[in-house]
Amino acid sequence: MPTRSEEDHIKAVYTLLQEGDSAFTKDIAERLQNKASSVTVMLKKLAEKGFLKHEPYYGAKLTAKGRGFALQLVRRHRLWETFLVERLGFGWDEVHEVAEQMEHVKSEKLIDKLDAYLGKPHFDPHGDPIPDKKGVIRERKTRRLDSCAAGDHVRIAAVSETTDGLLRLLDSKGLRIGTSLMVQEVHAFDGSMDVKPKSGSAFSLSKDVSHHLQVEKGKP
């Protein structure tokens, strides 16, 4: 049974591999607010325990066992986030840190019952998929909003950075998971984008924002 710190390291590797194709010491350290040297030591231990392969100087890859653990941890994290937002009335910008703690509570029964209680949700409050008990993730095809062109009709599927600032900015513009938008114009100069929600008037989004919005095709 991995310790809390081990779990967090495994999850960091998993997330980095999701986002790119490599999990480097420095990036893991940054994510966990640790020093790189501490991460190196941890990676060596996790490699010995069979959760990952550590290729010194070239980062880490998860083994099947490591991936399985990571998926369960991600499942717990996202189920708790869902609980906090749907049942306790937290804002979507307030749940990350708390879920970061709750995900480490050890009880399979707890997660089974929580999952059932929430209605076996497939997505968390940020639109991220929740792996099922077996670790299976329902796949969707999404693209970043900043890769869309004028005239595209889209629906916000997920926010890929859950920093408080971004989430509150989205709140202030009335953007949330499920919101439908039409891309009116993309400005080459700064990459900003004018979008129009189904109801309401158009406004502009900076590239910083549109880059972190995952969208799926919407109907015109």
Added chain:
Amino acid sequence: MPTRSEEDHIKAVYTLLQEGDSAFTKDIAERLQNKASSVTVMLKKLAEKGFLKHEPYYGAKLTAKGRGFALQLVRRHRLWETFLVERLGFGWDEVHEVAEQMEHVKSEKLIDKLDAYLGKPHFDPHGDPIPDKKGVIRERKTRRLDSCAAGDHVRIAAVSETTDGLLRLLDSKGLRIGTSLMVQEVHAFDGSMDVKPKSGSAFSLSKDVSHHLQVEKGKP
């Protein structure tokens, strides 16, 4: 901010002082499944941090600060137990260990919202009082069932030992918090007691069981 282990020690001292009038090293160790020597070290540290007074060889007493912390921890523990039973459908014999972990999640907002979500309950699934946000406990006058005499009408208010075995035994006899009983006879030989629930026929309870049931006066 106390660590998890510090919190557990403070709570153990609190509970022992509730049950008797002293918290000795050995009993704390037993409760926490640690060795006495480890507890001594911890008590010294907690005394330095101002949570308690440690009188070597005579046990520990909480300071006001320590009592405040203990009450908040007890609050969190019992709120989570309530959540697990009332919302997730756990049995009352299954929640202790999980709540033992959840109580350590650090977030004041979480507990406020959980409390509101549960309807600001005053008692947990075992009938134990839940301190409010300020640490105030609603007092009741209860007595142990084994101190009752033939003819007494009582209502089960709390179970003072939450071992799985006892709770399941109570389940099997249909006894729970709020059940009303009439004491029919007390047998001097073994201290066992015949009781009759409001509806249903009478049965016998051993002294081991009646000793752990807290009751309040019921109507005849």
Added chain:
DNA sequence: AAAATAGATTAGTCTTGTCTAATAATGAGG
């Protein structure tokens, strides 16, 4: 190709929390 830089690793230290073994204090019975 050499040098510079960024990143990674190693070595050694510290803190926390636990243990075992040795020693000491307390309180009860004789």
Added chain:
DNA sequence: CCTCATTATTAGACAAGACTAATCTATTTT
């Protein structure tokens, strides 16, 4: 008052997880 069993404390060891400082590797720049 002495002895003994119980309980508590101290001392010393260890493992986990973090850090800093020193060293090393890979890659980019000159």
